[in-house]
Amino acid sequence: MRQICEYQFLQIKRALKLLPAVVAASLLFGVLAAGAAFGGARLLYQDQAAGRITVAVVTEADDAAGQMALSMLGSMDSVESICDFVETTEPEAREGLKGGRYYAALLIPPQMVEGIMDGTNTPVRVLLSGQGGLETLLLRQLTESGAQMLDAAQAGIYAADFYCGEQGMEQLIPQVELFLNKVYLDYAMNRESWFRKITVSALGEMDLLGYYGTTAIALLLFLMGIPCAAFCCREPLALDEKLRAEGIGPCVQLLVKILAAAALLLASVLLLAIPVSAGLSRWGMRRLALNGYSALCAAAAILVCASVIVFCFEAAGRLLAGTLLLFVLTGALIFLSGGLLPAAFLPGILRQFSCWNPASAVRGLLGPLFGYGVGWQAGAAAIGSFFVFFSLGLWSRRRMRQ
Numbered sequence: 001m002r003q004i005c006e007y008q009f010l011q012i013k014r015a016l017k018l019l020p021a022v023v024a025a026s027l028l029f030g031v032l033a034a035g036a037a038f039g040g041a042r043l044l045y046q047d048q049a050a051g052r053i054t055v056a057v058v059t060e061a062d063d064a065a066g067q068m069a070l071s072m073l074g075s076m077d078s079v080e081s082i083c084d085f086v087e088t089t090e091p092e093a094r095e096g097l098k099g100g101r102y103y104a105a106l107l108i109p110p111q112m113v114e115g116i117m118d119g120t121n122t123p124v125r126v127l128l129s130g131q132g133g134l135e136t137l138l139l140r141q142l143t144e145s146g147a148q149m150l151d152a153a154q155a156g157i158y159a160a161d162f163y164c165g166e167q168g169m170e171q172l173i174p175q176v177e178l179f180l181n182k183v184y185l186d187y188a189m190n191r192e193s194w195f196r197k198i199t200v201s202a203l204g205e206m207d208l209l210g211y212y213g214t215t216a217i218a219l220l221l222f223l224m225g226i227p228c229a230a231f232c233c234r235e236p237l238a239l240d241e242k243l244r245a246e247g248i249g250p251c252v253q254l255l256v257k258i259l260a261a262a263a264l265l266l267a268s269v270l271l272l273a274i275p276v277s278a279g280l281s282r283w284g285m286r287r288l289a290l291n292g293y294s295a296l297c298a299a300a301a302i303l304v305c306a307s308v309i310v311f312c313f314e315a316a317g318r319l320l321a322g323t324l325l326l327f328v329l330t331g332a333l334i335f336l337s338g339g340l341l342p343a344a345f346l347p348g349i350l351r352q353f354s355c356w357n358p359a360s361a362v363r364g365l366l367g368p369l370f371g372y373g374v375g376w377q378a379g380a381a382a383i384g385s386f387f388v389f390f391s392l393g394l395w396s397r398r399r400m401r402q
Contacts, residue, residue: 001248004256011260015231022268025227026220056093056105097129104128111200153184214363215339221302221362222330224265225309229323232261232313234397237363249396254310254390260307266299294368300382302364307386308333308358311393333359358385 088096093105107125160176226231233292235243235253243253273290312329313322334340336350338358344356354360355377364378 004248004252007243007248007252008056008256008259011256012263015228015264016267018231018264019227019267019271022224022227023271026224026272053081053103054101054103055085055087056088056096057108058088058090058093058105058109058153069160082266087189089150094127095126102129126225129260129287149184153180156180156184206367206370206372210367210372212339213344213370215334215367215368216389217366218301218305218337218339218359219334219363220358221265221269221305222308222326222333224238224268225261225305225312225326226323228261228309229299229319231264232257233319234317251394254314256396257315258303258306258310259395260388262299262303264334265302266305269298269302288372289369297365297374299367301362304358304362304382304385304389306369307389307393311389311396314393315396332360333357337363356381356384358382358389360384 036242043168047103055252090105090107093107097105105127107127109122109124155179157177160180161173163171164173164176240253245251248256283293308329309326313319316322316325336346336354337357338346338354339359358381359382361378361384364374365382367374367378
């Protein structure tokens with residue numbers, strides 16, 4: 001046990017000699033990580049989600065009631081905010097749908113308003129181009145919800161008329177219809193009051209700063225293994241045999257190296273955390289939550305990163321090959337974890353793997369720095385990732401020593 005403790009102390013001392021180089025390289029990699037996070041944020045959130053929807057309307061020239069209904073429809077809050085109506089002829093409307101000038105066309109039948117009043121309900125034909133993506137989907141939803149509102153309004157008015165007739169109060173029917181028309185129109189003119197406000201985000205429970213902040217830090221931690229290459233490379237065979245003779249086997253050697261690499265990363269992060277937090281505050285962003293809980297979670301994340309870094313150099317066997325393997329593996333893990341493009345946009349099989357990705361575990365453990373908790377899945381993924389990469393590194397070490 002004494003030999004192991006002395007060996008651990010010597011390895012940490014050897015690793016900390018690289019601290020100035022790691023900190024200097026971290027500043028350079030920090031620019032790369034921040035650029036990746038900023039690019040991902042710009043890719044995810046554009047200035048406008050959907051454009052204006054241009055709708056062609058075909059009506060009879062002498063149908064004044066239909067044109068008045070169309071004018072009222074265009075003044076509704078939920079329609080006016082996204083739709084532009086253009087009156088045209090049916091051939092021009094069909095041609096515009098094919099050419100992409102219109103997202104939809106409304107073919108209004110003659111005497112439409114009169115049909116609504118007497119109950120014949122001649123339907124309006126709606127032609128959709130099928131090329132508008134989100135715009136066409138929004139228009140379809142607006143049309144369907146409008147039809148459901150009309151059904152409810154007609155059912156209410158007809159039910160009131162029938163009740164008045166059954167009770168012998170036919171003289172009250174015009175007054176009742178006028179009252180119900182006002183009630184239903186009040187609802188229809190502002191449909192936003194019908195719905196709850198629900199915010200849907202591809203980022204999950206995190207905001208933009210937390211999501212891409214954890215991505216940038218995770219990317220930086222993995223890339224900090226590059227300046228640690230001289231330390232993380234495999235020991236010479238003669239040193240390995242000497243350590244075995246002292247009772248320090250390959251399993252202990254690998255574990256000691258991972259802990260020493262984690263100590264080096266932790267010391268580098270501590271030197272960078274305080275100025276970074278102060279810089280975020282100066283730029284109007286919230287400071288990092290530097291407390292005992294977040295520090296413990298960050299230390300666990302660093303340990304996972306160290307296991308991945310050491311595995312890359314153990315598997316490659318050479319400094320240049322290990323550096324290349326670490327760089328490629330880091331890019332793949334960050335992408336598959338949803339760090340650049342949220343996991344909601346990944347294919348199904350990749351989305352399932354992203355939850356157990358080592359980079360996802362690291363990003364989850366870094367959440368407390370931005371005020372978020374750590375879910376059980378992130379903790380389980382972190383433990384599993386550490387043991388998987390430790391086992392792979394040990395297997396690589398034993399295979400190369402044979």
